[in-house]
Each structure stands twice: as structure tokens, then as C-alpha cells.
Amino acid sequence: MTQSSPINRRFVLAKRPQGMPTGEDIVLKEEEIPQPGKGQMLLRTLYLSLDPYMRGRMDDAESYSAPLAIGDVMVGGTVCRVEKSEHPDYQQGDLVLAYTGWQDYALSDGEGLQKLDANMPHPSYALGLLGMPGFTGYMGLTDIGNPQKGETVVVAAASGAVGSVVGQVAKLRGARIVGIAGGEDKCRYVAETLKFDACIDHKAPDFAGQLKKACPQGIDVYFENVGGAVFDAVLPLLNTKARVPVCGVISQYNGQNSAFTEDRLPLLMGTILKKRLRVQGFIIFQDYGEHYPEFFKQMSQWLSEGKIQFREDIVDGLENVVEAFRGLLSGKNFGKLIVKVAE
Amino acid sequence: MTQSSPINRRFVLAKRPQGMPTGEDIVLKEEEIPQPGKGQMLLRTLYLSLDPYMRGRMDDAESYSAPLAIGDVMVGGTVCRVEKSEHPDYQQGDLVLAYTGWQDYALSDGEGLQKLDANMPHPSYALGLLGMPGFTGYMGLTDIGNPQKGETVVVAAASGAVGSVVGQVAKLRGARIVGIAGGEDKCRYVAETLKFDACIDHKAPDFAGQLKKACPQGIDVYFENVGGAVFDAVLPLLNTKARVPVCGVISQYNGQNSAFTEDRLPLLMGTILKKRLRVQGFIIFQDYGEHYPEFFKQMSQWLSEGKIQFREDIVDGLENVVEAFRGLLSGKNFGKLIVKVAE
Known part of the structure; x- marks a missing residue:
């Protein structure tokens, strides 16, 4: 179910999992939707990407990224719509690639965001084939x-x-x-x-x-x-x-x-x-960031020429994210796993 | 002891070692010195290089080179002097880098040989620092x-x-x-x-x-x-x-x-x-052969400028080769291990 109430649902790391993560390790916290200050904007999550690396971030072990702290919102790439903007470079309705994680809404000052073509045919592809x-x-x-x-x-x-x-x-x-x-x-x-x-x-x-x-x-x-x-x-x-x-x-x-x-x-x-x-x-x-534009161009071309097929497995509703993530870790998904959070 | 009798001493693989090779795995065979035919030459081993990879060749296991067969002469890089030549490109007294193994003499048709400067100050360096x-x-x-x-x-x-x-x-x-x-x-x-x-x-x-x-x-x-x-x-x-x-x-x-x-x-x-x-x-x-000349030039230059030190551990006499090889495998040598086979 997608959601439109004025509550921000956030899934946070409550404790470090032993083996397969459960609903006790990742728990739902409901908060008020935050308001953007000067230079900020409010992002509405449309699509959340679920990927295997997230499991690694839940452990308290040295890895290529710092581990999540207990209480942190679970991380993840997202496609978001700008809901309110106090930022000079963004307007309401803009589509962006962000890293706002497992929640409905987040504030951003624009750092790390990437603007997407608001008319792109498959916005969620920015989290998969083109991401x-x-x-x-x-x-x-x-x-x-x-x-x-x-x-x-x-x-x-x-x-x-x-x-x-x-x-x-x-x-x-x-x-x-x-x-x-x-x-x-x-x-x-x-x-x-x-x-x-x-x-x-x-x-x-x-x-x-x-x-x-x-x-x-x-x-x-x-x-x-x-x-x-x-x-x-x-x-x-x-x-x-x-x-x-x-x-x-x-x-x-x-x-x-x-x-x-x-x-x-x-x-x-x-x-x-x-x-x-x-x-x-x-x-x-970290290793290939500077090659992203050339990749994006090449892959978009192959896609438009029909040379590349790409399958998504779309789960509807942020409330189903924990179960979807467990399925990912045991190979139940069939195609790129995406949670559709809002229309 | 170096040796000058008319016998060719050859150390052959008699059986595959279990763990550290012994004098029962590698045994001495004495044969007559062979005579070069047309297009061949007789090489006299002066220095034999002992290297860890030789242990791998003794096993009957897939590796980067074919395993030695039972009865084969143990392999190894050598610096040799041309003793007799029926080969148009080589003369008696020439110094060559060869791969004739653990023996006093061997025939060669020139394949795989590399001529060395007959006046080079440390011919054995061709098996170590420059080899x-x-x-x-x-x-x-x-x-x-x-x-x-x-x-x-x-x-x-x-x-x-x-x-x-x-x-x-x-x-x-x-x-x-x-x-x-x-x-x-x-x-x-x-x-x-x-x-x-x-x-x-x-x-x-x-x-x-x-x-x-x-x-x-x-x-x-x-x-x-x-x-x-x-x-x-x-x-x-x-x-x-x-x-x-x-x-x-x-x-x-x-x-x-x-x-x-x-x-x-x-x-x-x-x-x-x-x-x-x-x-x-x-x-x-196999991986870098074409870079050998540039390496040789660079290293020779560093050597002549005193920028590189190199230590050899020279064992006198082919009869001591098995013991020397065992020492190599347990770290007893101090510097590049070379067997001096003849003056």
C-alpha cells in the first residue's frame, strides 16, 4: 500500500541481526514530517532500492562503509520528488536520485542529489539498470x-x-x-x-x-x-x-x-x-565514480535500441520493506527489487 | 667440489616427494658425456640456480608448467660455457644463460639460449639479480x-x-x-x-x-x-x-x-x-617476457651506480645440490642460492 498520511514512517536499525534480519532488528518509527529550513527541501520517496550490501551495513564490523549506528534509519538509494523547496536550485515537482533510505520523507540540502529527467519513462530504472x-x-x-x-x-x-x-x-x-x-x-x-x-x-x-x-x-x-x-x-x-x-x-x-x-x-x-x-x-x-556519465550514456543507448532487457520486482508499500529485504537475502526476488513507496 | 672428470653427473627425479624432498626422491645418475651432432653444442654447467618453484615441478599436479616425469633430470636455470660447438652461431668459450638443470653437461641446439657477455664481472648474477x-x-x-x-x-x-x-x-x-x-x-x-x-x-x-x-x-x-x-x-x-x-x-x-x-x-x-x-x-x-630487456638495462644501471645490493649464497659442487635445495625450502640459505658446478 502506498501512503499519503502526514506521518513519516521510518525503518530504523533497533539491534544488530544474528544471521537473517528480522522485524525485531529493523523496526518502524513514526514521526512528524519535517519542515525544510532555508536552503533545504523536503523529499518524498517514490521508489526505494533494496540491495544486498545493506545487510553488511547492519553489522558492527569494519567494511567499506561505516556501520549503521543503532537507531539510524536504514540506508538506501531512492528516487524522490521534491515536495517543498527552500533551495534555490530545486523546485517542487523535481525528480531526484537520492540516498534517503527506508522512509517516506527526508530533508536535503542538495548534497549528493542528482536531478533526473522528470519525464523519464521508468524513473525506478535510475535505481537499477541505469543506477x-x-x-x-x-x-x-x-x-x-x-x-x-x-x-x-x-x-x-x-x-x-x-x-x-x-x-x-x-x-x-x-x-x-x-x-x-x-x-x-x-x-x-x-x-x-x-x-x-x-x-x-x-x-x-x-x-x-x-x-x-x-x-x-x-x-x-x-x-x-x-x-x-x-x-x-x-x-x-x-x-x-x-x-x-x-x-x-x-x-x-x-x-x-x-x-x-x-x-x-x-x-x-x-x-x-x-x-x-x-x-x-x-x-x-568509490572506484569508478568518474565513469558514471559514460556508463549512463552507453546503457541508455542500448536500452533504447532494445539491446538490453531489464526486469524489476516491485513491492508495493513501505510497510512491506522488511519482508522484501529478507526475501532478497534468500533469493526470492525475481529481478531488481524495488519498493514502491508512493505514486 | 667442482668436477672435471669425463662423466656427466645428472640428478633425476626418482620418485615424487612426500613433503620435503630427500636423497631418495632425487638421485644421482652418472652417464657418459654426450657428443654434439651437426647444429648442436655441448654446454658445460658453471652455475646452477636453485629456486623454490622447482619443488612444485616435482609434484604430479596441474600447475603453471607440466610436472617433471619420473626419470627426468631436475630442471633449473644455468650459466654455461660452450665446450664444443657444431652450431654456426656459437663458439667454444661462449658464455650462455641456459635451462639445462641439475647436471654437469648438456647438449643444446641453441633454442632458448641467451648469450652473455663473456667478460661480465659476475656471471652468476644472470641467475639472480639480473635473471x-x-x-x-x-x-x-x-x-x-x-x-x-x-x-x-x-x-x-x-x-x-x-x-x-x-x-x-x-x-x-x-x-x-x-x-x-x-x-x-x-x-x-x-x-x-x-x-x-x-x-x-x-x-x-x-x-x-x-x-x-x-x-x-x-x-x-x-x-x-x-x-x-x-x-x-x-x-x-x-x-x-x-x-x-x-x-x-x-x-x-x-x-x-x-x-x-x-x-x-x-x-x-x-x-x-x-x-x-x-x-x-x-x-x-610467461606474463612479462617482452619486458626483460628494459628490466636488464635498468637493473644493470642501478647495479653499476651502487643503488642495488645483492647477496649470493654459493654452494660449491653439484654433489651438494640436494642438501642445498632442502636448505632453500626451509630458509637456510642467506642470499640467492647458487651451486657452483665448475670453474
Whole structure:
């Protein structure tokens, strides 16, 4: 349900989750809608992006961003409409890309905002294909992965926001692309709609064997966004000089234990040496921020030419955000997960 | 003892070692000295290089080179003198860099040979500072590590052939350089003669604590040539965007077990992500062969200007090669290990 009452619903971190976050870790606080002062504006959230990295921010652990403090509003990228403006550069009705998190309203002084074309056909795409996830897939693949014609590229969560971009861009570059997804419906979508050369169901009992069969020439680029059992199956298939851009290890975020009882760190380091692998982590805006305009232009063009497909999974109503986020962490979403907060 | 009898002593792989190789794994075979046919020449080994990678070649495991077969002569880089020549491009007395392995004599048709200046002051340097180890240290550091002024670089086996080059080149680039070596004598040499900013003894009981203290700004480049406990101490100290060129994991070559009972592969992948590390293996001549002339010129110049120190550990007599190799694998050598086979 979208909402239009004069209350600002805010979802805040109440305590640090053990494993999968629950409604006790993230709780709803209702407050009055704040009023903008001089130089400020009031933003109304229209769309909120839900992404795996948010789970990491909930832990009290050193990471690439400071952890959320207890009581903080959950963070997240948003598409907002300017509701009231006391800011000289913004007018009521402007559409902006913001980072106001899991709430209905927020004040802004304009810092970090990006104006969007108020008439853009899919404003929520600014949170997916044309935003952080699409940019992540595009840059990690092209800069670190750098697939060549005929090489084999593997990506997991292939029907998702990042994976679907990785695969389609690799395909446009002439690579052979093998996706991994959870369940028959997603695999069919990846193979038929996204036109991957193959898609393997990671829930299949002989997953590792099927992956090997789908990669008869080995793997040249593995775009790592899940970790865990998928990485375990990929590791022995990597070719000499393979590249592994690492943008996420979602399977580890909730602290699941490894299926192995021996220490495989030496195995990984030995494999990196023997196969001369390049394994490299990256965080999209910190590492590649200056490339955003060129990405935006290229991706918008491919989109308008029909060369890129993008699927969204839109959940209606901010009140459903916790359940939607839990679903994301267990792979229940099918496409880029977006919460529609208001019309 | 050097040798001048008309017998060709050859050390061959008799069986695959379990852990540290012994005199039962590598055995001496005596044969007649072969005679060169048309287009061939007879090479007399003067110096044989002993290097950690040789241990990997003894295993029957997929690696960056094919494994040695049982009965094969142990491989290795050599400096040889042309003893007899039926080859139009070579004359008796020529000095060449070859790859004839652990034996007194070998035939060659010239393939893969590199002529050396017959009057070069230190012919054995072609196996160390100016050869594969020096080239490995130089390229891994400059291309993958790429240290910037003021950054902290850490390298283990710091008194050795690769480590001493890594540190001194990093220093020439304005980095702060912390070495790791085994024992007081080596550490003193690294700090005083090689002029590293600090050197930590990995045999010290509080090694990890000392390393942390020596790197108050964290670690920006860790040149990985040992693996094991040193890597374990380095991992938590790596800075965001640190680079880890991987050229060897000597501590793993003999199959020692990890000190850890849990699987730390997820920890490593998680750290690569969170710290946006670049971890990259390389094999020097396959990956960087075309850069050899520029390296040779640069290093020769530094050497003549007194900007680079290089220490050799010369063992006299091919009959001592197995013991010398075992010492190398347990860190007993002090400087680049070379076997002097003949005058």
C-alpha cells in the first residue's frame, strides 16, 4: 500500500541481526514530517532500492562503509520528488536520485542529489539498470573482467540487477555467457529473454557437474557476486589468467558457515598463483565514480535500441520493506527489487 | 667440489616427494658425456640456480608448467660455457644463460639460449639479480604492486633473491619498506645493508604484533612469496585498495597444513571485497617476457651506480645440490642460492 498520511514512517536499525534480519532488528518509527529550513527541501520517496550490501551495513564490523549506528534509519538509494523547496536550485515537482533510505520523507540540502529527467519513462530504472547495480555490473565486467570475443564468462544471480547486466554486456562483447540462477523460472528467463548461452540452476543436486558441462572451455571471467557454493564450483574451472571481479559475497552476509572443515585459504592462494588469476574487489562509486556519465550514456543507448532487457520486482508499500529485504537475502526476488513507496 | 672428470653427473627425479624432498626422491645418475651432432653444442654447467618453484615441478599436479616425469633430470636455470660447438652461431668459450638443470653437461641446439657477455664481472648474477628472481621482484612490484611515494610495502624472504630486489626497488620509488626474514643475521643485513626501514624476524614469538607495530599506516603492497603464517599476519593489516602480487607460496610447497581448523576462504574473499584488494598471481617470463630487456638495462644501471645490493649464497659442487635445495625450502640459505658446478 502506498501512503499519503502526514506521518513519516521510518525503518530504523533497533539491534544488530544474528544471521537473517528480522522485524525485531529493523523496526518502524513514526514521526512528524519535517519542515525544510532555508536552503533545504523536503523529499518524498517514490521508489526505494533494496540491495544486498545493506545487510553488511547492519553489522558492527569494519567494511567499506561505516556501520549503521543503532537507531539510524536504514540506508538506501531512492528516487524522490521534491515536495517543498527552500533551495534555490530545486523546485517542487523535481525528480531526484537520492540516498534517503527506508522512509517516506527526508530533508536535503542538495548534497549528493542528482536531478533526473522528470519525464523519464521508468524513473525506478535510475535505481537499477541505469543506477548502482547496472553500473556495478558494467564496470566490474569491462574494467576488471575485460572479456574477449569467444571467452567464457560466468555470473551468478543472473536474473538479478547486476548479473543480468553483466551477462548481456559480455554477450554484446562477443563472449560466451553462462548464468547461474535459483529455480526453473529464473533460468528460463535468463536463457530465453536475456539470451545467455546457458543457465544453470544452483539448486540442482548436481550443480557443480552441470556448470562444468556448460563450460567446456573453462571459465575466463567469473563475476563474483554471491560467494559460497557457487564460488566453490567455479574455482576448479577457472582458466589460466582468468579474472574475478568481486562485487559481493551475498551468501556470506548472514554468517552461514562454510561447508568445508579444512582451511581452504592456502588452496585459494595456491590457485591464484598457479593459474595467475586476478581477483579484485571493487566498490562501484568509490572506484569508478568518474565513469558514471559514460556508463549512463552507453546503457541508455542500448536500452533504447532494445539491446538490453531489464526486469524489476516491485513491492508495493513501505510497510512491506522488511519482508522484501529478507526475501532478497534468500533469493526470492525475481529481478531488481524495488519498493514502491508512493505514486 | 667442482668436477672435471669425463662423466656427466645428472640428478633425476626418482620418485615424487612426500613433503620435503630427500636423497631418495632425487638421485644421482652418472652417464657418459654426450657428443654434439651437426647444429648442436655441448654446454658445460658453471652455475646452477636453485629456486623454490622447482619443488612444485616435482609434484604430479596441474600447475603453471607440466610436472617433471619420473626419470627426468631436475630442471633449473644455468650459466654455461660452450665446450664444443657444431652450431654456426656459437663458439667454444661462449658464455650462455641456459635451462639445462641439475647436471654437469648438456647438449643444446641453441633454442632458448641467451648469450652473455663473456667478460661480465659476475656471471652468476644472470641467475639472480639480473635473471629470473630479480626480474620477478621488479615486475611484480612495479606492474601489479605499483607502490606510490610514502606507501608501505611488505615483503618476506627479504634477504633472498626476489625479496631483496622488491624492497630496494620500492625504496627507490619512495615507498616505506618493511622486510620479513628468518633470524637475527638476516634481519640485520636487510636493515643495515639493504636499508629497509624495518625488518621483522618471522621466528619471533610475537611476530604478528611486531609486524603491526612496524606498519603503523597499514600495508599498501604485500609482495607474496611465502604464504602461510606471514600471509596470516599481513591480511588484517592490508589497507583499502592494497595490491598483492603473488609469485610464490613457498611455505605451502611441502604440503604443510594450515594452522587453522576453520575454512578461511570466505574470510579471504570477504576481505578482498571489503578492502577492494587486488590479488594477482603471475609467472614472470610467461606474463612479462617482452619486458626483460628494459628490466636488464635498468637493473644493470642501478647495479653499476651502487643503488642495488645483492647477496649470493654459493654452494660449491653439484654433489651438494640436494642438501642445498632442502636448505632453500626451509630458509637456510642467506642470499640467492647458487651451486657452483665448475670453474
